[in-house]
Every structure is written in C-alpha cells, then in structure tokens.
Amino acid sequence: MHLTTGHSWAHMWYLYMLIGLYLITPVIKPFVVRASGKDWLATLGLLFVLSSLFPTLNAWGAGLTSYMIFATPYLFIYLLGYWLCWKAPQKIYGNKMLLVAIIILCIGIIITKCYYGFDVYGYATPVVICLASALFLLFKSSNVNWRLANRLAHYCFGIYLMHPVFINFAYKFLNINEEVIVPIYHFIGFFLLFTLLSLASTYILMKIPFMKKHVL
Structure with missing residues (x-):
C-alpha cells in the first residue's frame, strides 16, 4: 500500500520521478533536438539558479520568495545529464586538471560541513551538482574500460x-x-x-x- 501511494522509503522517490521523466520526454524533445549551444547554456543556467542555487540559499535563511524558486530540480538534472553526455565542449571535459580541482574543492566543502553544520550535500545542491558533473566528465574523458x-x-x-x-x-x-x-x-x-x-x-x-x- 505504501509503495502504491508514494509513502515508501525516501530513496524510492527516484522510481516515481522516473515515470514522470518518461512522460515529459516527448514534451521537451523538440527543444533537445533543435536547441543551439547558447540555448542550452541559457536554459541550464536559469534552471540551475532557480532549482539549485536559490533553494539552497533559502535553506540557509536567505528568505527568497516562492516565485523566485523552481522547486522541482529533476528537469534540470535530466537536461544537464544529456548536455554533459552529448553537448559538453571538449575544452571542458578534456581539461582533467580543472575537473580534478573542482572535485577536490567540492569534497573539501562537504567535509567542512561536518564542522559547521550547513547543508551542502543534498542531491540538488550546487556542490553536489558540480561534484557529480565533474566526476562524470572526468571518467568520460578518461575513456577507461x-x-x-x-x-x-x-x-x-x-x-x-x-x-x-x-x-x-x-x-x-x-x-x-x-x-x-x-x-x-x-x-x-x-x-x-x-x-x-x-x-x-x-x-x-x-x-x-x-x-x-x-x-x-
């Protein structure tokens, strides 16, 4: 009963959201197919601010009003994954030193959280977004089998x-x-x-x- 009503264990949110992403895919496909590089950057930048940066700042007490926040980060992460896989420029995922520096910085911020108590490792927070993206691009550029x-x-x-x-x-x-x-x-x-x-x-x-x- 809990499984069918969406009240199962918290990590099961992914399974319900996966159904929603499948349903929304035909709606966003025209954009994915036709968007230029600038369109992609503008869209991802806007979604990052509204669904990752602003909610994180609000959780820290920024007091941002609700209309400034796009409370559902799943669309952003979905599109970001596609962009990282197929659209990311060579100068980004080919720069291993930059990627390693980002990874070390993000891990350092997460460890710092243990001492100061602020939340930085929710799955949609900027730190986790940057860490996951950098790790993905680093392994992609390594092409290790x-x-x-x-x-x-x-x-x-x-x-x-x-x-x-x-x-x-x-x-x-x-x-x-x-x-x-x-x-x-x-x-x-x-x-x-x-x-x-x-x-x-x-x-x-x-x-x-x-x-x-x-x-x-």
Whole structure:
C-alpha cells in the first residue's frame, strides 16, 4: 500500500520521478533536438539558479520568495545529464586538471560541513551538482574500460534499491546513526560496508529468475 501511494522509503522517490521523466520526454524533445549551444547554456543556467542555487540559499535563511524558486530540480538534472553526455565542449571535459580541482574543492566543502553544520550535500545542491558533473566528465574523458566496473554495472540498480535496508537496520535496531558516530569517515566506513552488503544481497537475489528479469 505504501509503495502504491508514494509513502515508501525516501530513496524510492527516484522510481516515481522516473515515470514522470518518461512522460515529459516527448514534451521537451523538440527543444533537445533543435536547441543551439547558447540555448542550452541559457536554459541550464536559469534552471540551475532557480532549482539549485536559490533553494539552497533559502535553506540557509536567505528568505527568497516562492516565485523566485523552481522547486522541482529533476528537469534540470535530466537536461544537464544529456548536455554533459552529448553537448559538453571538449575544452571542458578534456581539461582533467580543472575537473580534478573542482572535485577536490567540492569534497573539501562537504567535509567542512561536518564542522559547521550547513547543508551542502543534498542531491540538488550546487556542490553536489558540480561534484557529480565533474566526476562524470572526468571518467568520460578518461575513456577507461574497467573490466570490474563493467561487471559491477549490472548490480547498480539492485544496490540502489537494497542499501536503505541495511541503513535502516543499523539505525532502528542497532541504534547506530553513522553520520553522528563518524561525521567525516562514514563514507569510508559505513558507506563501504553498506555497499558491500547491498552488492552481496543483489547478487543473491539475481539468482532468482523472477527478480533478475522483472525487478533488478
């Protein structure tokens, strides 16, 4: 019942939004096909300000009025992903030093959050947008064919679905809040632990034909 009414675990928002993105794709396709480079930059810039920068500033107490905020960042992220994959200029994704500098800066800001308490790593915040974009372009420019990564790619969706099971178990049954206990090192501790457990669970579930064909 909770799944059908949209009240399942928080990370399931992606599945509902995915349906919405599929539905809106025919509407935005004419723009995607015909837009010039300047059209793309203007659109992405405007959406970034309205759906990422302004909401983040508002969360910090800026007091921006509601009409200045486009509260749904999914369209922006959807279009940004396409632009990064197919439209990003060579001078951007070919500059590995710039990309590495952006990644280090973003990680530094996220670590700083642990000391000062401001929120910078929500999935639609400018820091996460910049970090994810830089990481994507860095791997794109590297063009590395990792055999291990190719094998693990089949389990990514299952890991995404399974990881909250272990997070909720640790929080609700063991009374462990990984961010409170290790505010800086939880990425290399709990993150790796939950990822490995989710990978193992997905591997086992994919041995079930129905789960492999229809769910994972």
